[in-house]
Each structure stands twice: as structure tokens, then as C-alpha cells.
Amino acid sequence: MRLFIDSANVDEIREVNDWGVISGVTTNPSLIAKEGRNFFQVVQEICSIVDGPISAEVVSLKAQDMIPEAETLAAIHPNVIIKVPMTEEGLKAVSILSKQGIKTNVTLVFSANQALLAARAGAAFVSPFVGRIDDVGQDGIQVVAETVQVFAQHGLETEIIAASIRHPLHVLDAAKVGSDIATVPYGVLKKMVRHPLTDVGVDRFLKDWETVKNK
Numbered sequence: 001m002r003l004f005i006d007s008a009n010v011d012e013i014r015e016v017n018d019w020g021v022i023s024g025v026t027t028n029p030s031l032i033a034k035e036g037r038n039f040f041q042v043v044q045e046i047c048s049i050v051d052g053p054i055s056a057e058v059v060s061l062k063a064q065d066m067i068p069e070a071e072t073l074a075a076i077h078p079n080v081i082i083k084v085p086m087t088e089e090g091l092k093a094v095s096i097l098s099k100q101g102i103k104t105n106v107t108l109v110f111s112a113n114q115a116l117l118a119a120r121a122g123a124a125f126v127s128p129f130v131g132r133i134d135d136v137g138q139d140g141i142q143v144v145a146e147t148v149q150v151f152a153q154h155g156l157e158t159e160i161i162a163a164s165i166r167h168p169l170h171v172l173d174a175a176k177v178g179s180d181i182a183t184v185p186y187g188v189l190k191k192m193v194r195h196p197l198t199d200v201g202v203d204r205f206l207k208d209w210e211t212v213k214n215k
């Protein structure tokens with residue numbers, strides 16, 4: 001499973017990119033708003049840091065407005081992927097953009113049926129929101145698993161990005177059910193690295209090394 005970072009904070013992205021573990025970045029209007037910076041400048045800077053798919057979301061609600069917005073975003077860099085909401089207008093936009101060769105990531109997906117529609121419209125990626133599904137008492141990972149099963153059974157090439165990841169177990173569970181990608185917030189990535197036994201082990205090795213390093 002590939003890992004993307006779900007962030008618009010260039011310092012977080014740069015730090016984690018140096019670990020050598022991320023293959024792409026996803027943003028959304030809320031993550032962009034959190035940075036309080038110019039949208040296009042942020043996307044451009046992210047493209048200069050990570051060499052992989054960089055998702056930037058349209059905010060228009062009508063397909064006729066999404067298309068020019070998407071074209072402007074796609075012109076920023078060849079790695080820019082256009083995030084489009086899972087609506088009827090979004091499907092219309094995805095089907096047009098895919099024929100133009102502009103890759104899309106259909107977001108705000110909450111069921112395997114929505115994911116199937118997005119794939120049939122020609123989306124390059126679909127983003128089931130695991131955490132938000134859990135928030136309403138349903139099983140977010142189960143939606144990812146069903147999507148993996150349906151896409152595999154019918155040879156659909158659209159890639160699945162497990163999104164709205166809230167903790168390391170979401171990442172592990174997404175990997176176990178076969179998600180192509182998980183897009184992970186900075187704080188969750190930091191938690192994935194740490195384990196108390198690793199910390200204890202490093203301390204012990206260094207203390208023991210101190211006893212022989214000058215022999």
C-alpha cells in the first residue's frame with residue numbers, strides 16, 4: 001500500500017517527505033484554509049516538494065464551472081490531480097475531464113456504490129472517508145473492503161485512497177483489506193513511527209555501547 005500525506009502544510013510535508021515513505025499528497029479546502037495562504041502558491045510549493053500525485057479540490061458545484069476550475073488547477077503542474085466531490089455534477093465533470101486526460105480523485109465517498117459510480121465515470125482515484133463513516137456509527141474500513149472487492153472483481157483500474165484517517169489502526173486496517181493508498185495526516189504518521197519498546201531498546205543499546213565504545 002502506498003502512503004500519501006493528507007496535509008497542506010508544506011513544513012509537515014517536507015519533514016515527512018524526507019523519511020522517504022510518501023508517494024503523494026492530498027489537500028482539501030479545509031486543509032488549505034487552515035494554512036491561510038494562497039491556494040495556487042501552496043499547491044505549486046507542494047508539487048516542488050513531493051514527486052507524485054498532488055490532489056487539489058475544486059469548489060464549484062456545477063460541472064460547467066468545475067471544468068474550467070479544474071483546467072486552471074491542472075495547469076499548475078503535471079502531477080496535480082483534481083479532487084471532485086461525489087455528486088451528480090461531480091460525475092459529469094469527472095467524465096468530461098477524464099476524456100480530456102485530466103486525472104481526478106473523487107472525494108467525499110461514503111459507500112462502495114458511490115465508489116463504483118466514480119470509477120465508471122473515469123476517476124483515477126476514489127477517496128472513501130473512513131473516519132467520517134465511523135463517526136456516524138458505520139464501518140469505514142468495511143466500505144474500503146467492499147470497494148476493493150468490487151474493483152478487483154470487475155477489473156476497475158481506479159485506485160482507492162483510504163481517507164479521513166484518524167489513527168494508525170485505520171492505516172493498518174486499510175492495508176489489510178487491500179486499499180491501494182492511505183492518505184494520512186501528519187500527526188498519525190508521527191504516531192505510526194513511535195513505539196515505546198523501540199525507545200526503550202534504543203536507550204538500552206546506547207547505554208550498553210557506552211561501556212565498550214572506548215575499549
Ligand code: G3P
Nearest residue numbers: 006026028131132163164
Ligand atoms: O482527505 C480527506 C480528509 O482530509 C478528511 O479528513 O478528518 O476531515 O474527515 P477528516
